Amino acid sequence: MNTAVPEVELEKRSAAGNLAAGFVLLMVSLVGMWSLSTNEFVIGVDHGNDPGPGLLPALLLGLLALSSIGMIVVSGGKLLRLRRSGANTPLLHKTGRTLIVPALMVVTLLLYSQTMEWLGFLETTAVFALFWVIALGMQDYGRPSSGRLMLWLVEGIVICAGVYAVFAWFIKIPLP
Amino acid sequence: MVGEILNVFGQVLFDPVALSLSVLGVLFGIILGALPGVSSTMSLAVLLPISFTMSPPHAMMFLLGIFSASVYGGSISAILINIPGTPGAIITQMDGYPMARNGRAGEALTYALIASTFGGVLGWLLLVMCAPLVAEAALHFQSPEYAAVTFFGLTMLAYATPGSTFKALVAGVFGLLLATVGLDGITDVARFDFGSNGLLGGISIIPVAVGIFGMAEILRNIESGGQKFEVIRRIERLIPPWKEMRPLWPMAVRGSVIGALVGAIPAAGSAIGVTVAYAQEKRMSKTPERYGTGIPEGVVAPESSNNACVGGALIPMMTLGIPGDSMTAVLIGALLIHGLRPGPALFTDRLDFVAIVYVALLLAILLTLFFGLIGVRYIARILHAPKNVLMTCIAILCVVGSYAVRNSIFDVVVMIVFGAIGWLMQRIQMPVAPVVFGLILGPLLEENIRRAMIVSGDWTVFFTRPISATLIAIAFLALLYPALRDYLHKRR
Numbered sequence: 001m002n003t004a005v006p007e008v009e010l011e012k013r014s015a016a017g018n019l020a021a022g023f024v025l026l027m028v029s030l031v032g033m034w035s036l037s038t039n040e041f042v043i044g045v046d047h048g049n050d051p052g053p054g055l056l057p058a059l060l061l062g063l064l065a066l067s068s069i070g071m072i073v074v075s076g077g078k079l080l081r082l083r084r085s086g087a088n089t090p091l092l093h094k095t096g097r098t099l100i101v102p103a104l105m106v107v108t109l110l111l112y113s114q115t116m117e118w119l120g121f122l123e124t125t126a127v128f129a130l131f132w133v134i135a136l137g138m139q140d141y142g143r144p145s146s147g148r149l150m151l152w153l154v155e156g157i158v159i160c161a162g163v164y165a166v167f168a169w170f171i172k173i174p175l176p
Numbered sequence: 177m178v179g180e181i182l183n184v185f186g187q188v189l190f191d192p193v194a195l196s197l198s199v200l201g202v203l204f205g206i207i208l209g210a211l212p213g214v215s216s217t218m219s220l221a222v223l224l225p226i227s228f229t230m231s232p233p234h235a236m237m238f239l240l241g242i243f244s245a246s247v248y249g250g251s252i253s254a255i256l257i258n259i260p261g262t263p264g265a266i267i268t269q270m271d272g273y274p275m276a277r278n279g280r281a282g283e284a285l286t287y288a289l290i291a292s293t294f295g296g297v298l299g300w301l302l303l304v305m306c307a308p309l310v311a312e313a314a315l316h317f318q319s320p321e322y323a324a325v326t327f328f329g330l331t332m333l334a335y336a337t338p339g340s341t342f343k344a345l346v347a348g349v350f351g352l353l354l355a356t357v358g359l360d361g362i363t364d365v366a367r368f369d370f371g372s373n374g375l376l377g378g379i380s381i382i383p384v385a386v387g388i389f390g391m392a393e394i395l396r397n398i399e400s401g402g403q404k405f406e407v408i409r410r411i412e413r414l415i416p417p418w419k420e421m422r423p424l425w426p427m428a429v430r431g432s433v434i435g436a437l438v439g440a441i442p443a444a445g446s447a448i449g450v451t452v453a454y455a456q457e458k459r460m461s462k463t464p465e466r467y468g469t470g471i472p473e474g475v476v477a478p479e480s481s482n483n484a485c486v487g488g489a490l491i492p493m494m495t496l497g498i499p500g501d502s503m504t505a506v507l508i509g510a511l512l513i514h515g516l517r518p519g520p521a522l523f524t525d526r527l528d529f530v531a532i533v534y535v536a537l538l539l540a541i542l543l544t545l546f547f548g549l550i551g552v553r554y555i556a557r558i559l560h561a562p563k564n565v566l567m568t569c570i571a572i573l574c575v576v577g578s579y580a581v582r583n584s585i586f587d588v589v590v591m592i593v594f595g596a597i598g599w600l601m602q603r604i605q606m607p608v609a610p611v612v613f614g615l616i617l618g619p620l621l622e623e624n625i626r627r628a629m630i631v632s633g634d635w636t637v638f639f640t641r642p643i644s645a646t647l648i649a650i651a652f653l654a655l656l657y658p659a660l661r662d663y664l665h666k667r668r
Contacts, residue, residue: 017604025346032353032368041365049633053360053367056622060353067346102395105571106596109391113575113588129568136398136564152564159569163576171229173580 201241209249351614
């Protein structure tokens, strides 16, 4: 079975990515401009020769907005052109599969960070380490034997203990 | 300066803590640099928080050990598994891996080590000789010149970054914008805080660097599993015949000079240096077709250039406070954490610290040679480290390291968010280094633009002062050149 991704599919993914990035950056610049315009200490205050704290942010937001509009127009046009040429490959679900594990990592990291101060560093780190050593191990090696699973459990505990020992005992950084 | 260097060298030799930290940094650097999926910038960013409680001299011993050694470490995986451990080793693999497949893995590793040492020492010499001269010139800079140098550094980064210059500029603008979050340095006005105490304190460089260079790489590595590498296990003869080594010295010198000079250009980075050095040797060779088939020349040229870049990159960092590459961007973060502002004032007020940097780098180069020679067979075994353990450990180090900056969960969240942003940026081929550069250089740029305006009251000051005008002109030319070249090419 040929698993190589066709070039037109890659072009489509690239254009879709650029289009999404363009929209995100445009949103960032619009939110930034709103924040700046409603900040009474930045806009409309005379600082003498000093251009003031609003100049550089305004300039940068303007540049960002223009660039993002450019990205939207160029990549949107490219996507339309590819679609018209008959390139109708289903890209979302294929792309989506590769996003699942990293997205899960981000979510678990956020949970880990938010519960660290509440439950304690050692407890939350142990759970995080065990989960991911096993999850990534299964990603690479498939379903583990009991021996391998035991090894992963030990490795997870060692990672947790090792990091705690280095930061809390050796470097003396206070951890939750 | 020579007296100061010798004095510090003597002190370090009798300071067991300093020596141990240098050794530890070198070992971490070689090992992490060798691991595929762990770049030298990532190694430095992830291990940087360990240096927070060290004194500045000890921190430099540790961090420069990692910095210098990881650049060599990247060649180990490039040679043994055809995957460069660091961006600078991309060219080394072209001849290093074929050499290993031809049963000359040991020799390839030794060529890489000796060339690295040679390049490292030459880069160090350039740093010691040129940095004081650049610092002396920079002492005469005023606000317009500093603003122009900062602008020049950012545009050179966009120009020099592989891939789309436009996307690099957008990333740089985003980084500059991030630098404006929090309290304004001149008027103390709050910007973009959205009512959050965390944002009011500004976005710290370290969590962003750890996120973008560390966490983003982890996310990229875990996207799909089942990656197995074919590792060349047989490492036999380590020392190449002297007859074969002797003619390679001029090549090592040329590669080192190119690497050191390219490294000294703000934001240029080692990837450009190694490419130029390799291309130069191939062009000069009587048998260019042999390059890429597994010849020592193809290892010596890029490796000497790669390590010479280290010394070169430290020049703009120490004299102007402008990162020479992404690793020096992380180092600037480290210096700021320890209360040191890189720039020409270091050479007048803290000459002792400058001497420590010189000694730390030279010691790191020599220790890399030592451990490389005695330990290369054992270090190569590390390439078999299980990915699940490695990635989990580094993820936890990223979390703890970000927390350790200000004992703040907000910084951990910043690290995670920028890790996700960095990963998504890489997916759309948008360079990530400009974001960190923008964050570091943003305050310098804004402060100096506004100071220049406060003093002169006139925008033309940036274009009427010769150094400032020249730098701005070069920056615009660098930005317009690719478009101009394409336009002229199409017309023909």
